Amino acid sequence: MPSRDRTPRYLVPFHPKHVPHFFADVLVMGAGLAGLRTALAVRRDLSVLVVTKDGLWQSSSVLAQGGIAGVLSPDDRLQDHVEDTLQAGGSLCDRDVVQQVVHESIERIGELISWGTDFDRAGVRLALAREGGHGRNRIAHARGDATGEEIMRAVINRVVQTPNIETWEDTFTLDLLNHEGTCRGALVWNPRHGKTLVWAKQTVLCTGGAGQLYRETTNPEVATGDGLALAYRAGAELRDLEFMQFHPTVLYIAGSSRHLITEAIRGEGARLVDRHGYRFMPDYDQRAELAPRDVVSRAIVSQMEKTKYPNVYLVLNHLEPGHVLERFPAIVALCRDFDLDVTKDRIPVRPGAHYMVGGVTVDREGRTTLPGLWAVGEVASTGLHGANRLASNSLLEALVFGAHAGVRVSLRASELGDDFHAVPLENRHVEPGSEPLDLADIRNSLKSLLWRNVGVRRDHDGLAEAAANLDHWCRYVLARQFSDPTGWELQNMLCAARLMTRSALARRESRGCHVRTDFPDQDDENWNHHSYCRRDEEA
Numbered sequence: 164m165p166s167r168d169r170t171p172r173y174l175v176p177f178h179p180k181h182v183p184h185f186f187a188d189v190l191v192m193g194a195g196l197a198g199l200r201t202a203l204a205v206r207r208d209l210s211v212l213v214v215t216k217d218g219l220w221q222s223s224s225v226l227a228q229g230g231i232a233g234v235l236s237p238d239d240r241l242q243d244h245v246e247d248t249l250q251a252g253g254s255l256c257d258r259d260v261v262q263q264v265v266h267e268s269i270e271r272i273g274e275l276i277s278w279g280t281d282f283d284r285a286g287v288r289l290a291l292a293r294e295g296g297h298g299r300n301r302i303a304h305a306r307g308d309a310t311g312e313e314i315m316r317a318v319i320n321r322v323v324q325t326p327n328i329e330t331w332e333d334t335f336t337l338d339l340l341n342h343e344g345t346c347r348g349a350l351v352w353n354p355r356h357g358k359t360l361v362w363a364k365q366t367v368l369c370t371g372g373a374g375q376l377y378r379e380t381t382n383p384e385v386a387t388g389d390g391l392a393l394a395y396r397a398g399a400e401l402r403d404l405e406f407m408q409f410h411p412t413v414l415y416i417a418g419s420s421r422h423l424i425t426e427a428i429r430g431e432g433a434r435l436v437d438r439h440g441y442r443f444m445p446d447y448d449q450r451a452e453l454a455p456r457d458v459v460s461r462a463i464v465s466q467m468e469k470t471k472y473p474n475v476y477l478v479l480n481h482l483e484p485g486h487v488l489e490r491f492p493a494i495v496a497l498c499r500d501f502d503l504d505v506t507k508d509r510i511p512v513r514p515g516a517h518y519m520v521g522g523v524t525v526d527r528e529g530r531t532t533l534p535g536l537w538a539v540g541e542v543a544s545t546g547l548h549g550a551n552r553l554a555s556n557s558l559l560e561a562l563v564f565g566a567h568a569g570v571r572v573s574l575r576a577s578e579l580g581d582d583f584h585a586v587p588l589e590n591r592h593v594e595p596g597s598e599p600l601d602l603a604d605i606r607n608s609l610k611s612l613l614w615r616n617v618g619v620r621r622d623h624d625g626l627a628e629a630a631a632n633l634d635h636w637c638r639y640v641l642a643r644q645f646s647d648p649t650g651w652e653l654q655n656m657l658c659a660a661r662l663m664t665r666s667a668l669a670r671r672e673s674r675g676c677h678v679r680t681d682f683p684d685q686d687d688e689n690w691n692h693h694s695y696c697r698r699d700e701e702a
């Protein structure tokens with residue numbers, strides 16, 4: 164990291180006399196599975212405010228297809244799930260965290276069922292699927308490939324019926340508020356009240372991932388890395404931001420948005436072929452289509468290069484059509500919209516940015532390095548995933564850490580009792596002279612740059628070029644003041660992209676989902692550790 168970082172502390176000016184104030188015992192930013200599970204774990208005598216920058220149904224959690232991993236079959240063993248997770252994590256996982264999460268899987272999935280989630284069944288037992296990197300069938304799924312939607316239906320329903328939880332939709336979190344080294348809430352904005360100071364005894368960051376920083380991604384529009392940027396500006400520690408996981412199979416059709424094609428489809432026997440119909444995965448890995456995601460993503464990129472073609476194909480025409488139609492109804496319907504019959508036609512796919520493995524550093528309970536601030540879900544780095552995430556472990560992580568953090572923040576908030584009040588904070592950020600900026604142009608350039616230079620495979624020259632471009636864009640975009648979420652989101656994207664690129668440049672080895680073509684080997688002597696970044700306090 165350079166010694167001086169000129170990232171302004173706040174995105175917008177504010178003055179306590181000119182904005183409304185709101186008080187809550189607990190503020191949760193983000194309404195995906197992590198945010199809502201945390202809110203549900205807060206004691207019922209404490210007030211919880213959940214803010215989300217879009218509607219309750221806009222999140223990665225809702226989009227999750229494959230399912231949730233857990234040791235749910237009598238043939239499976241907790242230790243096997245632990246070992247598969249460690250194996251995927253490229254030796255950066257925290258074994259205690261992995262054990263904790265895996266051991267709680269039965270309880271947390273059982274809880275979802277008791278709240279009304281209707282998982283698919285084979286007779287009386289849960290139907291369990293297999294995904295890349297898992298040695299057993301252990302993925303519980305719902306409505307075929309609509310697992311996230313079904314889980315979130317039950318969880319949102321429960322939140323709506325819980326009287327101490329209030330939700331504010333269309334409410335953008337701008338910045339965290341610190342006083343004397345402690346987080347005291349956040350500055351938020353919505354079209355109804357404008358800027359509002361939300362004072363909270365405990366604050367929980369659950370803002371999800373950053374896939375929208377890339378041109379090709381599975382992530383929803385809301386996944387712009389806001390939480391990484393606002394934690395960074397507030398001085399919390401972040402780590403391992405070079406580990407962006409790419410999903411190998413994202414639908415690639417001109418004019419369609421980039422939908423993920425779940426890897427459960429490969430678990431059921433779908434094959435990958437190139438433009439000539441050649442099944443190439445066995446050439447790259449003996450596990451063929453069931454190799455871990457990063458292996459499959461790299462193989463696809465290599466095969467695209469070899470065949471000079473922008474995509475490869477998934478084929479299912481050797482599978483029983485009735486089973487395909489029943490097991491993957493959403494994908495079948497999606498492909499049908501583009502005149503593709505998945506039981507006969509090839510599905511064009513290529514990799515896309517999928518999951519931010521690194522994030523805001525937290526301990527076993529979800530505490531960040533900034534007192535009063537907690538982080539749960541994709542925005543956090545818990546130690547579960549190490550350098551690469553095992554498929555379907557993230558919904559589980561959100562549930563386990565949400566349940567723990569909710570209990571812990573309740574304790575801390577009650578300890579503070581009534582001794583809690585607003586503090587005199589203001590920001591007189593002054594806007595420098597401004598030529599109008601084409602924000603959409605910068606956003607698109609940023610997404611293309613990251614896809615090209617900080618993508619599935621990286622090297623020094625590409626990363627250095629990306630870092631120089633991002634530094635330049637940051638110099639004139641971060642110094643500006645914007646008055647709506649389009650500008651703030653772009654500022655957060657630039658801030659997060661710069662941190663991710665610098666981390667990728669610094670790690671001169673390949674590990675997990677971070678692949679450097681100029682350092683193709685894992686270098687345990689020098690790099691068997693996390694990478695950290697934190698805002699320079701002198702700036």
Ligand SMILES: Cc1cc2nc3c(=O)[nH]c(=O)nc-3n(C[C@H](O)[C@H](O)[C@H](O)COP(=O)(O)OP(=O)(O)OC[C@H]3O[C@@H](n4cnc5c(N)ncnc54)[C@H](O)[C@@H]3O)c2cc1C
Nearest residue numbers: 193194195197216222223224229230336371540541555558
């Ligand atoms: C297409 C797809 C399929 C997936 N399939 C699976 C799967 O099968 N199994 C699995 O385990 N994982 C899967 N994942 C990953 C998993 O869904 C996510 O990691 C997980 O849901 C993240 O939950 P979260 O609550 O942390 O974030 P999200 O669910 O993304 O929620 C983030 C929330 O934060 C809000 N937010 C963001 N910025 C701000 C801001 N500035 N102010 C206010 N609110 C903000 C958003 O609006 C949203 O409400 C999948 C992901 C995708 C994209």
